Amino acid sequence: MTADTSLSLRIQMGLERVATAMRADDWASARAAGVNPAQMAVLAALEGRGRGLAVREIASQLGVSQPSATDSINALDRKGLVLRQRDADDARSVRVMLTPAGSDAMAAAQAARSVGGQAVGALAVDQQQDMLVALVAMIRKLQDSGTIPIQRMCVSCRHFRPNAHADALRPHHCTFVDAAFGSQDLRMDCHEHETADPATRAATWAAFTADGGTLQAQTER
Template sequence: METPTSPTPLPDRLREGLARIAAVMRSDDWRRAQELGVNPTQLAVLQCLEGRRDGMRVGDIASVLGVSQPTATDSIATLVAKQLVEKRIDSGDGRSVRVFLTPTGQAATQAPSATPGAAEAVLQALPGDDQEQMLDLLVDLIRRLQERGAIPIQRMCASCRHFRPCAHADAARPHHCAFVDAAFGQQDLRIECRDHEAADPATRTAIWAAFDRDRPPILQAP
């Protein structure tokens, strides 16, 4: 029996908390999907394709979303029928196809929601320092999931070959993006960047080591 002096293990309670938040976000996704006339999986496909100038293969979409390839295929077929996405022959491999947003699909993903989601509203209300610390923790959690092979390499700064962590002495803008040749701050770290180019494993390890050195001690990796 769990008591205040004998609680369940902390990782279990963290997982429970994340599960509660995930449930709210799923509810938000259902509402947003209904506004666009799609289901949540189809909405996830549209969001996955946003900003992908070269489109994506069906298998890659399934991998990013964590669904089976048949599920992704069915969702894409429905979105094609709705003229929200289109398939094109892969220029690098004539035997396969890539999926792209249509102009209609692009407009749908960028259209403001009629009602902000509950999770979004709560996050916006958090103090800036809390938002920044949460972003840092999310980047770390995603990195660890990547290393375990639980998710594909995400298009975030910490896995990009253009990222130069802690390259500047300016505490407000310590990092550097070589793609746009500009300094930026911790609060500007991207989880999803359309200009992302995955670094090789050795470079990712070096990037994270440099990034981790200047993090607050409570946030540093063991």
């Protein structure tokens, strides 16, 4: 097998194909919300953030420059989908948050998505669970290398206690809701997420992957 057909490269090619198809969802959801895809990404970044985000945080989250983020925020402001408020903890700082109309637009956008659901629907439930864990590992790697900012996933959350229970189906624990859960319920964008410090994140990942624990729930199904 030659290098250009390596497993890694073929997986990357597959991800590119899926990403291309899923961009149709981005356009459909943006249209449903009455915005363009760049503005849609800002709305998505703000969803579930009660205190909102500073402009630099939005830019970092989306991997764009602050002027680009500001352009999108200005457009959303004119449409009444976001508002700016002085930060209660820092009067020099402004935070951007969704308005009720912005939340409605997000709901309409979510309802318009279908391509991603079709693709995932091609997988059996156990395959979907394996893919969820694989995606968590890939996203974490990109976070650790600084390629993308910390995402609101369990594995970077200070409330996450991996493999805390003997229950093979629900080995993990969330201290926020004080409940056990399995790897199939790992969150990708949890509104209650609180970023753990780097040392805790490293220890959490080690505990999550220890002794094949990552796949513990799957092996029991």
